[in-house]
Amino acid sequence: MSARPPxxxxxxxxxxxPAADRVEALGDLHEEFLERLATHGPRAARRWYxxxxxxxxxxxxxxxxxxxAGSGAVGDLRLALRGLxxxxxxxxxxxxxxxxxxxxxxxxxxxTDQVLLRGLPYAEGDRLHSVWNVYPxxxxxxxxSDYWDQVTVxxxxxxxxxxxxxxxxxxxxxxxxxxxxxxxxxxxxxSVGMASAGLFPLLGTRPFLGRFFAPGExxxxxxxVAVLTHEFWVSRLxxxxxxVGRTIRLQGRALEVIxxxxxxxxxxxxxxxxxxxxxxxxxxxxxxxxxxxRGNRSFEVLARPRGxxxxxxxxxxxxxxxxxxxxxxxxxxxxxxRFDEEVASVRRPMEVLLGSSLLLLLVVAANxxxxxxxxxxxxxxxxxxxxxxxxxxxHLLRLVxxxxxVAGLIGTLGGMLVAxxxxxxxxxxxxADLLLGVDVRPDGRTLLxxxxxxxxxxxxxxxxxxxxxxxxxxxxSSRTVAFGGDRGTRAVLVTQVALSMVLLCGAALFLRSFLxxxxxxxxxxxxxxxxxxxxxxxxxxxxxxxxxHRAIEDRVAAxxxxxxxxxxTISPLGRGLGSSSFEIASRPTPEGEKSPEALRRYVGAxxxxxxxxxxxxxxxxxxxxxxxxxxxxxxxxxLADAWWPSTPPIGDAVIRDGVAYEIVGIVGDVVRESLxxxxxxxxxxxxxxxxxxxxxxxxxxxxxxxxxSSALRAILRDADPGMAIPPIETxxxxxxxxxxxxxxxxxxxxxxxxxAGLLVALGLFGVALQAAQRRRREVGVRVxxxxxxxxxxxxxxxxxxxxxxxxxxxGGAVVLxxxxxxxGLLYGxxxxxxxxxxxxxxVLLGIxxxxxxxxxxxxxxxxxxxxxxxx
Amino acid sequence: MGMVELSTLEExxxxxxxxxGEAAYGMRIxxxxxxxxxxxxxxxxxxxxxxxxxxxxxxxxxxTDPRAERxxxxxxxxxxxxxxxxxxxxxxxxxxxxxxxxxxxxxxxxGR
Numbered sequence: 001m002s003a004r005p006p007x008x009x010x011x012x013x014x015x016x017x018p019a020a021d022r023v024e025a026l027g028d029l030h031e032e033f034l035e036r037l038a039t040h041g042p043r044a045a046r047r048w049y050x051x052x053x054x055x056x057x058x059x060x061x062x063x064x065x066x067x068x069a070g071s072g073a074v075g076d077l078r079l080a081l082r083g084l085x086x087x088x089x090x091x092x093x094x095x096x097x098x099x100x101x102x103x104x105x106x107x108x109x110x111x112t113d114q115v116l117l118r119g120l121p122y123a124e125g126d127r128l129h130s131v132w133n134v135y136p137x138x139x140x141x142x143x144x145s146d147y148w149d150q151v152t153v154x155x156x157x158x159x160x161x162x163x164x165x166x167x168x169x170x171x172x173x174x175x176x177x178x179x180x181x182x183x184x185x186x187x188x189x190x191s192v193g194m195a196s197a198g199l200f201p202l203l204g205t206r207p208f209l210g211r212f213f214a215p216g217e218x219x220x221x222x223x224x225v226a227v228l229t230h231e232f233w234v235s236r237l238x239x240x241x242x243x244v245g246r247t248i249r250l251q252g253r254a255l256e257v258i259x260x261x262x263x264x265x266x267x268x269x270x271x272x273x274x275x276x277x278x279x280x281x282x283x284x285x286x287x288x289x290x291x292x293x294r295g296n297r298s299f300e301v302l303a304r305p306r307g308x309x310x311x312x313x314x315x316x317x318x319x320x321x322x323x324x325x326x327x328x329x330x331x332x333x334x335x336x337x338r339f340d341e342e343v344a345s346v347r348r349p350m351e352v353l354l355g356s357s358l359l360l361l362l363v364v365a366a367n368x369x370x371x372x373x374x375x376x377x378x379x380x381x382x383x384x385x386x387x388x389x390x391x392x393x394x395h396l397l398r399l400v401x402x403x404x405x406v407a408g409l410i411g412t413l414g415g416m417l418v419a420x421x422x423x424x425x426x427x428x429x430x431x432a433d434l435l436l437g438v439d440v441r442p443d444g445r446t447l448l449x450x451x452x453x454x455x456x457x458x459x460x461x462x463x464x465x466x467x468x469x470x471x472x473x474x475x476x477s478s479r480t481v482a483f484g485g486d487r488g489t490r491a492v493l494v495t496q497v498a499l500s501m502v503l504l505c506g507a508a509l510f511l512r513s514f515l516x517x518x519x520x521x522x523x524x525x526x527x528x529x530x531x532x533x534x535x536x537x538x539x540x541x542x543x544x545x546x547x548x549h550r551a552i553e554d555r556v557a558a559x560x561x562x563x564x565x566x567x568x569t570i571s572p573l574g575r576g577l578g579s580s581s582f583e584i585a586s587r588p589t590p591e592g593e594k595s596p597e598a599l600r601r602y603v604g605a606x607x608x609x610x611x612x613x614x615x616x617x618x619x620x621x622x623x624x625x626x627x628x629x630x631x632x633x634x635x636x637x638x639l640a641d642a643w644w645p646s647t648p649p650i651g652d653a654v655i656r657d658g659v660a661y662e663i664v665g666i667v668g669d670v671v672r673e674s675l676x677x678x679x680x681x682x683x684x685x686x687x688x689x690x691x692x693x694x695x696x697x698x699x700x701x702x703x704x705x706x707x708x709s710s711a712l713r714a715i716l717r718d719a720d721p722g723m724a725i726p727p728i729e730t731x732x733x734x735x736x737x738x739x740x741x742x743x744x745x746x747x748x749x750x751x752x753x754x755x756a757g758l759l760v761a762l763g764l765f766g767v768a769l770q771a772a773q774r775r776r777r778e779v780g781v782r783v784x785x786x787x788x789x790x791x792x793x794x795x796x797x798x799x800x801x802x803x804x805x806x807x808x809x810x811g812g813a814v815v816l817x818x819x820x821x822x823x824g825l826l827y828g829x830x831x832x833x834x835x836x837x838x839x840x841x842x843v844l845l846g847i848x849x850x851x852x853x854x855x856x857x858x859x860x861x862x863x864x865x866x867x868x869x870x871x
Numbered sequence: 872m873g874m875v876e877l878s879t880l881e882e883x884x885x886x887x888x889x890x891x892g893e894a895a896y897g898m899r900i901x902x903x904x905x906x907x908x909x910x911x912x913x914x915x916x917x918x919x920x921x922x923x924x925x926x927x928x929x930x931x932x933x934x935t936d937p938r939a940e941r942x943x944x945x946x947x948x949x950x951x952x953x954x955x956x957x958x959x960x961x962x963x964x965x966x967x968x969x970x971x972x973x974x975x976x977x978x979x980x981x982g983r
Binding site for chain 1: 896897898901902911912913914915916918919921922934937938940941942944945946947
């Protein structure tokens with residue numbers, strides 16, 4: 001127990017005391033606090049201190065009020081409020097512009113803050129590291145090269161690390177599998193985490209109910225127990241407080257529930273083979289096998305190194321433990337900061353978002369400055385009156401400052417409203433993995449951000465609305481406005497256009513990229529195609545999977561309105577890794593060289609027909625390619641190009657597991673997981689010849705009705721009552737998801753660009769309006785002397801178009817320099833894409849012509865007689 | 872003697888100072904008022920009263936060296952000035968004049 005007053009309260013007390021007495025009064029309180037600590041105990045002493053702070057609030061307020069009244073600020077505030085009420089520009093336009101700009105910036109700040117800046121939601125999350133195997137030998141491999149330094153760890157390897165490492169404070173292993181829960185309720189697919197006993201303690205997670213796994217319950221003799229996530233406990237067990245001790249059935253096996261995790265617990269797998277972000281329940285590692293073989297690497301390992309030990313030393317020790325004397329092919333271990341891994345994929349998109357919102361905020365600031373400049377010039381009469389009544393420059397400045405402060409406060413509050421709305425919109429639009437599963441909502445830090453930015457921007461830009469120091473300077477500025485504004489105005493205008501140019505270019509680039517991506521052909525016809533994963537639940541089905549699949553295909557194809565149905569191990573844009581090596585019959589791989597690799601799909605006889613994949617040469621599979629017939633294969637265009645560049649592949653054969661499959665056809669390329677990736681070389685084998693258990697059932701129908709979907713479900717349930725039936729997906733939805741990150745980027749960029757474009761229009765319009773007003777007499781004279789409306793309009797807008805051109809050029813140059821940093825987010829176009837840049841420039845210049853032309857034309861059309869007689 | 876207006880708190884503060892003598896500083900004054908009158912007063916209110924009393928030259932003050940038990944902060948001691956003493960007497964006279972002849976007033980008797 002510290003023998004000093006609570007720090008926070010002491011600081012608060014300091015704020016409440018007048019500066020003259022602060023030191024002594026705090027000393028008094030400190031002294032009395034210590035006395036009370038000795039006589040009444042710490043709790044009573046602290047309570048007393050808090051009460052002192054609370055009861056000092058009133059005297060402080062009284063003092064503040066007295067000081068405020070004396071300074072004349074109350075009068076200024078009253079004047080400012082009256083001024084705001086009378087002038088819609090100051091009362092509505094200023095706060096509204098500010099609220100929009102601040103709101104969007106605060107939205108992006110909130111996303112970035114909660115996803116990137118707060119760190120991992122685990123105890124000492126910043127010290128957590130992933131432990132990976134590194135296989136340099138995989139580097140040259142076409143398929144595995146992406147994963148060579150992120151290879152998962154086997155259970156025996158993990159045990160070596162856990163039991164023998166001296167450089168790690170703690171370590172834990174986990175993995176993920178899909179399972180079918182058969183009790184309670186109907187069979188359902190669940191995502192199951194497998195954990196070592198140390199996992200939850202390492203993460204600093206405490207049970208919400210019950211307990212977690214004990215060391216003896218994990219490993220090759222794992223106990224039949226389960227820990228449920230809070231969400232699963234609520235949705236499936238109704239949040240039953242007596243859930244601990246209940247039995248659930250996973251894959252038909254009874255498991256005792258021993259605990260429930262706290263709400264919101266999440267652990268994201270980082271392995272490239274399976275980024276799993278959500279689990280339903282956890283079982284002890286080893287319960288479903290996979291812990292006995294050193295070569296079965298199905299776990300990810302998390303560790304916290306001891307504080308003072310360098311990463312390199314930890315890695316060296318782990319390599320010695322896991323690869324004793326086997327360093328020949330360079331296998332070793334690698335430690336990676338868990339936080340860096342988790343945010344690696346979202347850092348760049350978030351930075352782009354953050355950059356755009358800051359640019360927009362600057363455009364807003366520039367715009368506010370322009371509005372204030374315009375406002376100031378229209379208030380010259382008012383200033384003159386006030387000066388005549390005895391107001392000094394200082395007083396006028398104070399009045400303007402007060403107006404800015406009030407507008408800033410309204411804008412800030414509006415910004416909070418805009419942010420709360422926009423956050424939910426962005427969260428709904430954002431692709432799931434951008435937010436890393438964080439439940440983003442505006443909070444106190446959002447408000448702090450707004451309070452930090454809003455009033456500041458309002459006050460700084462408010463200075464532009466201040467009256468000139470003397471009459472002379474106001475007169476001078478009124479002259480220069482005629483030529484597109486004085487130097488300050490021109491600088492602000494150019495800056496605003498340049499910033500907007502950057503935003504518009506960004507939007508144009510992302511939009512072009514999105515359109516390019518949307519135009520990518522997936523290699524099949526997605527319309528009317530639905531997919532459902534079929535994972536047999538009963539062991540009986542495994543005896544004749546081919547027959548099982550064929551029966552389902554036939555029955556589904558017979559549903560009225562359904563055109564055709566087929567099965568495949570991996571449907572386009574679906575999950576699953578099916579790469580494998582093969583041999584080419586005519587050209588065996590020389591000894592010591594690596595065999596070719598390609599994606600393999602096992603497909604039903606009608607696969608190409610159902611999905612509309614074009615057969616380019618030879619023939620597709622038919623019902624005659626049965627288990628007892630000659631083994632055949634169909635290859636993709638990309639595979640043919642890669643391995644048969646000069647000789648015809650048809651007639652040759654691919655050899656897999658010692659069986660030669662004769663190539664009978666070549667088909668078009670079909671996407672696998674990402675639309676952005678190059679088509680992957682693929683070979684297809686008839687599923688009847690190489691049976692597989694879990695498949696995707698792919699169905700094409702003219703139109704989907706609920707009746708057809710339920711008929712489909714009924715057939716599956718009837719075929720295997722133990723099977724969990726997942727939701728039926730549409731191919732269109734899969735395509736949408738595949739492009740969702742790009743769609744999100746272009747939508748957000750477009751929103752920012754539209755806002756910037758509107759603000760630029762507003763800013764230019766305002767400046768042009770003043771210029772036209774200022775030059776009324778000159779225009780009147782010229783029209784009277786015979787100048788045409790056209791000539792006059794042109795001369796009026798020339799100055800500002802020049803400024804807009806300068807802004808566009810500067811903005812374009814900035815994009816050319818900055819472009820490299822977000823080039824990786826674009827698809828199919830370079831970051832200096834001339835089409836996008838030209839389009840953005842053209843739009844901005846168009847805005848400039850329209851915004852300046854309107855006031856100019858009106859001025860040019862004015863009747864010279866009435867203008868000249870104005871005096 | 873001109874009109875003297877003292878708030879109750881100001882009066883209590885002025886009265887506490889001579890009683891405490893050498894030990895008349897913020898914390899002691901606050902404690903003295905609390906213990907004698909039973910009123911809970913905040914240190915900020917005490918200092919606000921002391922500031923007003925200093926401005927009217929009813930009290931004077933000086934600062935002593937910082938002390939460890941005060942978090943290394945100095946103490947400010949107060950002494951009653953003649954004008955302050957006069958103000959106290961005046962205030963007491965005012966109160967007593969108001970009370971004259973009311974000691975056995977039946978309406979006041981009910982409040983005893």
